[in-house]
Amino acid sequence: MIEWLATFLTSSPTPDLLRLVAVPVFAWAAYRDVRTRRVPNRTWLPLALLGIALLAWDIYRATTGIMVGDLVERERFYLRVALSLGMVGSIGYLFYWFGGFGGADAKALIVLAVLFPTFPEYIFPTTALPLTRTTVGVFSLTVLSNTVLVGAAYPVFVTLRNALSGHRAPIMFIGKPIRAADAATEYGSLLQTPEGFSRGGLDLDALRMYLRWRGTTLAAVRADPERHRDPASLPDDPNSPGDGSVPDGDDVTGPVEADVATDGGDDAEVAGRDAAADVTGADADAAPYDDPWGAAAFLDDIEGSAYGTTVEDLREGLDVLAAEDVVWISPGMPFIVPMFVALVVSLVYGDLFFKLVSLLV
Template identity: 80%
Template sequence: MIDWLGTVLTESPRPDLLRLVAVPVFAWAAYRDIRTRRVPNATWLPLALLGIALLAWDISRVSAGDLPGGLVARERFYLRVALSLGMVGSIGYLFYYLGGFGGADAKALIVLAVLFPTFPTYIFPAEALPLTRTTVGVFSLTVLSNTVLVGAAYPLAVTLRNAVTGHLAPIMFIGKPIRAGDAISEYGSLLQTPEGFTRGGLDLDALRMYLRWRGTTLAAVRDDPEHHRDPASLPDDPRPPGDGSIPDSGGVAAGTDGETATDGGKRASADDTDGDGVSNRDGGSNYDDPWGAQAFLDDIEGSAYGTTADGLADGLDVLAEEDVVWISPGMPFIVPMFVALVISLVYGDLFFQLVSILV
């Protein structure tokens, strides 16, 4: 054991050993992503600064000729760095800009592009890791391709689970069924509207923000949907909506911290009428702003994860009326990225090897 560790520490390049700091950091980020779908911004800045420092170290080594292969090897090094920063880093930003990534996902990929532009080397007594290397030689691209392969296993598992449990529906390949009342304790988005299945349903983070802002609970909404559908039932003094995360305590109350959630203020009686004497218990079709959805979006700062008033109202209609709803599993991208990082450091590029075998 001592000989094994001594070989790794003495024979492996020092910059590559320092890059291993990323493994426990990504492990912690993956845990946070599973539990809260939030990773603090402070997670990525130290890794980015470390990556910049190690890249400068590598450039100084290459410039000093401390790299086998001469001029050709130096040119390949600079090309790989350019591809990592220019292509992989840009992919992270582009997917974030288009809405395909969350902010933490994009930052994690950009950090990998800076920290691992080329393949690292870890010398063991009998082997050197990673076991396989690609011709392109851009390690961050290897991590990205492995992430896609690892992430693809998740929807396959979801589909198999739905089939085994008898939940057969057109949406079974990308969603899972849950009890409607449990929606506030899940991450993801609704895959339903009153008209049927959809890929762009209500984000459940936005749902929690709305309930917290209104000072009510999903249970109260389901118990008396017509009262909550009436915009006149909105509270006079809405509460801060928060960021839509599930409380660490595991509770699903939507009230402010340390307070018991209420039903949102004004309780209408069964014979309440509007100013024209028209009953508000007719299904809410006469309301200009059912559920107060637009009032919520107008009142909060920023946006609720891109939610529209119609999308929020449709989602609340579904959750108020249905017993079982379909939601997207909401697989956090940093989880397969962490698994892919470990696989890449040990084995190398799974996709490259797969293509080699098929060809």
């Protein structure tokens, strides 16, 4: 063990050893992303500065011939750096710009592009990691392709889990059923509207912002939906909506209602709930409110956007949550989780996608 560690520390390039700092940082970021869907901005700046310093070190080593000896290898190194920064870094920014990534996801990918432009090398007595390398040689691209493969396995897991637990519906491939009463403590988006299943329903972060803004709870909304649907019930002095994160206390969920089996069927009932409080879509249409639920007032009052939520998204989502006992939401694996797994796989093995393609051709 001591020999392995000594060889690892003395034979591996120092810049590559320093790059391993990214592993615990990404592990922590993945944990935060699962628990809160929030990763502080301060997470990425130190890694970005480290990446810039190590890249400058590598460029110096390449230019002076310490890292690569001949002109061809130096040119390949410069090309790989350019591809990492220009292509992988740009992918992170463009996906964020078009709404495909969250801010933390984009920053994480940009940091990887700076920190790992080329394949690192870790030397042990009998082997070297990563075990395989690609012809292109852009390590951040390897991490990205491995991330896609790891992330693609998640919908398969969701589908199998739903099928084995008896939750069969057209949306079972991308969603999971939960108690409607628990929606305020979940992350994701509703996959339902009053008309049926939808892939673009209410963002649950926006739901929490709305509840905080008007100083109520989801339990209160479900207990008396008609009063909350009336815009006259809006507070004169609304609260700050916050950022939509799940709080530590119960200020969003309110009292826990009686248990209900989330069997995805139409016969699920909540014991003790007043049947008169169930307001269907038809009953909601009968209420002649100019602004049902005060949805327009909420979006007009807050600064910025509630995660792209529209007035109709909020109204329809509240209608569903007030009337249903079981709802489907997108489970939405945080992108940094498969990115962390892919980083570890890439450092140990290399490019899974490259290996799969080589096996097929």
